[in-house]
Amino acid sequence: MGDGMRAVAVLAMAVLAGSAARAEEKLKVGFVYVGPVGDFGYSYQHDQGRQFLQKQLGDKVETTFLENVAENDSQRAFEQLARSGHKLIFGTSFGFMDPMLKVAKQFPKVDFEHATGYKQAPNLATYSARFYEGRYIMGEIAAKISKTHTVGYIASFPIPEVVSGIDAFMLGAQSIDPNFKVKIVWVNTWFDPGKEADAAKALIAQGVDVIAQHTDSAAPLQEAEKAGIHGFGQSSDMAKFAPKAILTSLEDNWGPYYVGEVKAVQDGTWKSHDTWGGLAAGMVVMGPYENMPADVKAMAEKTEADIKSGAVKVFAGPISKQDGTVAVKAGEVMPDKEILGLNWYVKGVDDKVPQ
Amino acid sequence: MNPDMIQLVLVGVVTAATPLFLAALGELVAERAGVLNLGVEGMMVMGAASGFAAAYLTGSTLIGALVGTAVGALMALLFGLLTVVFAVSQVAAGLALTIFGLGLSGLVGSAFVGLKRDAAPHLAIPGLTHLPVVGRLVFGEDYFVYAALLLALAVSHGLRRTRAGLVLRAVGDNHGSAHALGVPVRSVRLLAVLFGGACAGLGGAYLSLSYTPFWSPEMTAGRGWIALALVVFASWRPWRALGGALLFGGATVLQLQAQAFGIGLPGQFMSAVPYLVTLLALVALSLRRRAGSVAPAMLGTAFVPDR
Numbered sequence: 040m041g042d043g044m045r046a047v048a049v050l051a052m053a054v055l056a057g058s059a060a061r062a063e064e065k066l067k068v069g070f071v072y073v074g075p076v077g078d079f080g081y082s083y084q085h086d087q088g089r090q091f092l093q094k095q096l097g098d099k100v101e102t103t104f105l106e107n108v109a110e111n112d113s114q115r116a117f118e119q120l121a122r123s124g125h126k127l128i129f130g131t132s133f134g135f136m137d138p139m140l141k142v143a144k145q146f147p148k149v150d151f152e153h154a155t156g157y158k159q160a161p162n163l164a165t166y167s168a169r170f171y172e173g174r175y176i177m178g179e180i181a182a183k184i185s186k187t188h189t190v191g192y193i194a195s196f197p198i199p200e201v202v203s204g205i206d207a208f209m210l211g212a213q214s215i216d217p218n219f220k221v222k223i224v225w226v227n228t229w230f231d232p233g234k235e236a237d238a239a240k241a242l243i244a245q246g247v248d249v250i251a252q253h254t255d256s257a258a259p260l261q262e263a264e265k266a267g268i269h270g271f272g273q274s275s276d277m278a279k280f281a282p283k284a285i286l287t288s289l290e291d292n293w294g295p296y297y298v299g300e301v302k303a304v305q306d307g308t309w310k311s312h313d314t315w316g317g318l319a320a321g322m323v324v325m326g327p328y329e330n331m332p333a334d335v336k337a338m339a340e341k342t343e344a345d346i347k348s349g350a351v352k353v354f355a356g357p358i359s360k361q362d363g364t365v366a367v368k369a370g371e372v373m374p375d376k377e378i379l380g381l382n383w384y385v386k387g388v389d390d391k392v393p394q
Numbered sequence: 395m396n397p398d399m400i401q402l403v404l405v406g407v408v409t410a411a412t413p414l415f416l417a418a419l420g421e422l423v424a425e426r427a428g429v430l431n432l433g434v435e436g437m438m439v440m441g442a443a444s445g446f447a448a449a450y451l452t453g454s455t456l457i458g459a460l461v462g463t464a465v466g467a468l469m470a471l472l473f474g475l476l477t478v479v480f481a482v483s484q485v486a487a488g489l490a491l492t493i494f495g496l497g498l499s500g501l502v503g504s505a506f507v508g509l510k511r512d513a514a515p516h517l518a519i520p521g522l523t524h525l526p527v528v529g530r531l532v533f534g535e536d537y538f539v540y541a542a543l544l545l546a547l548a549v550s551h552g553l554r555r556t557r558a559g560l561v562l563r564a565v566g567d568n569h570g571s572a573h574a575l576g577v578p579v580r581s582v583r584l585l586a587v588l589f590g591g592a593c594a595g596l597g598g599a600y601l602s603l604s605y606t607p608f609w610s611p612e613m614t615a616g617r618g619w620i621a622l623a624l625v626v627f628a629s630w631r632p633w634r635a636l637g638g639a640l641l642f643g644g645a646t647v648l649q650l651q652a653q654a655f656g657i658g659l660p661g662q663f664m665s666a667v668p669y670l671v672t673l674l675a676l677v678a679l680s681l682r683r684r685a686g687s688v689a690p691a692m693l694g695t696a697f698v699p700d701r
Contacts, residue, residue: 074611075500075611075612077500077503077504077507077611079507079508079610191654222654222656223653224650224653224654225653226650228615230610230612230615231613231615231616232601232605232606232608232610232613232615233410233413233601233605233606233613233615233617234615234646234650235606236605236606237406237409237410237646237647237650238650238653238654240402240406240647240650241403241406241647241650241651241653241654241655242654244399244402244403244651244654245654245655256606256610256613257510257608257610258606258608261510261606261607261608265513279508279510280510280608389656390656
């Protein structure tokens with residue numbers, strides 16, 4: 040309810056701003072975020088992308104954003120942006136999918152782009168990032184750094200994106216240490232600093248010396264710093280929260296993608312598409328490699344380069360499921376469709392996917 | 395598990411319970427005076443934002459805690475003016491206060507996102523804090539925990555043993571009779587509401603100053619609502635609220651510990667355990683309650699004096 044009320048207020052302001060603008064040659068680009076831009080996580084990174092776009096294209100583009108838009112109340116936000124002359128509109132949350140599809144049909148002359156969704160239309164494209172590529176590198180680093188050969192993994196919800204992240208992490212770790220172990224704690228929230236900190240404390244009590252997280256706050260990193268162990272940042276560079284504990288961060292980087300899409304619309308070359316870019320496309324960026332020996336840093340940099348060049352594929356066979364059945368044969372690579380629906384652990388994960 | 399690890403787990407339980415208990419204790423006092431304030435979440439999150447901001451700017455955790463407390467009381471003043479003075483619906487005003495607090499805290503805290511400071515200092519008594527097994531648990535908590543215990547003592551004693559407590563309970567149980575006896579019903583209620591807001595603000599400040607020492611929008615993550623449930627769970631008794639907070643905080647922490655320990659229960663079920671515990675406790679309470687309702691009789695009812 041709170042999100043809805045705020046969305047209305049923000050919407051009203053956006054409409055006022057829209058009617059005041061009279062610059063004809065500028066392309067108006069709208070962004071709709073599910074969270075506050077101040078979350079220092081997912082929505083924050085999208086807004087960094089918007090600011091990058093504004094800076095790069097300067098007076099050729101005019102950007103508007105609506106934050107804290109509730110998913111079930113988002114249709115009006117998209118309609119309002121489309122009506123006020125925005126020619127390209129980005130929606131950044133999975134839950135915006137059906138509202139965007141509806142609004143795209145109503146405004147065939149406006150182009151829409153939806154992050155993390157899977158429904159397209161002639162004027163509705165989808166885009167997402169291969170975050171699992173970064174998690175593979177993190178797994179390698181953890182296997183090199185950990186003296187207990189065990190990582191503590193704080194997971195949010197058992198959805199394919201999170202499960203594939205755990206699998207990619209473990210495939211990376213096993214490439215260094217075949218017997219590497221993971222202890223997984225599900226917190227069933229994307230964001231609850233207190234609970235994330237408690238999960239980190241529980242893992243530390245069990246003797247892990249590296250913590251990985253697929254939740255949004257810096258709390259687990261702070262606990263790692265306090266306990267004198269290591270951890271990884273999520274979404275943005277979280278080094279300042281834990282200067283001694285941080286190994287690297289998995290950063291979302293949408294700016295260059297947004298610039299490319301805006302240019303395509305301006306050139307008239309924009310077409311609906313399904314983009315899933317990773318390290319090579321620059322949509323996923325690794326933060327600085329810190330607090331690790333030079334050889335580990337060199338290894339991480341090499342893997343990063345190899346994933347970019349395509350020499351290393353994260354989900355390349357042979358990959359076995361937990362019960363030993365072969366999921367991907369040697370010489371083959373798991374198709375994208377399967378990665379997007381991944382709901383099983385690779386061999387070596389001593390846990391069950393919650394059903 | 396060795397004894398020191400158990401101690402660490404218990405310290406974690408106390409940490410998880412403290413913000414719940416502080417907010418619940420304040421709400422309990424307001425409800426004993428007959429006012430239901432559903433704005434606990436909003437007051438807490440404002441306490442967290444302003445407490446962190448003040449502590450960051452001054453470098454003093456104490457000032458942060460005091461500012462968080464004061465801002466919680468200010469939020470409650472707004473609620474009190476609406477519901478006690480103008481007799482607006484308490485439910486509607488409380489919900490509005492939560493929405494308002496969540497929005498305003500984002501604005502107040504926007505300049506402080508992504509900043510960090512050291513956690514609140516812990517008590518350190520030479521020779522005692524480093525005792526094995528119990529030292530950290532009993533003598534090494536942060537100051538908020540001891541403040542919460544002192545507050546519990548004061549509220550419990552005040553409600554049961556003082557004239558002021560008697561007056562407050564009378565206002566909550568029958569405001570008409572209290573008014574007839576010359577008790578200033580609305581002033582008493584306003585004070586109780588202010589106390590509730592101050593406690594919620596302090597509980598919020600605990601989150602951003604000690605639990606996880608940074609500010610992030612909506613970092614209360616529903617704890618205000620849990621505090622509201624705790625008051626009912628505790629059947630409006632301070633020490634039961636303390637027990638309930640430990641139980642609730644404990645269930646959350648222990649389920650995370652169990653997962654890390656490798657007890658193979660599915661995560662979603664484990665996350666639901668605290669709520670299950672609460673439901674069971676509520677049922678047990680209502681079965682025992684045959685003798686009569688334990689809720690303040692005037693809870694949620696506005697008082698408008700005849701003229």
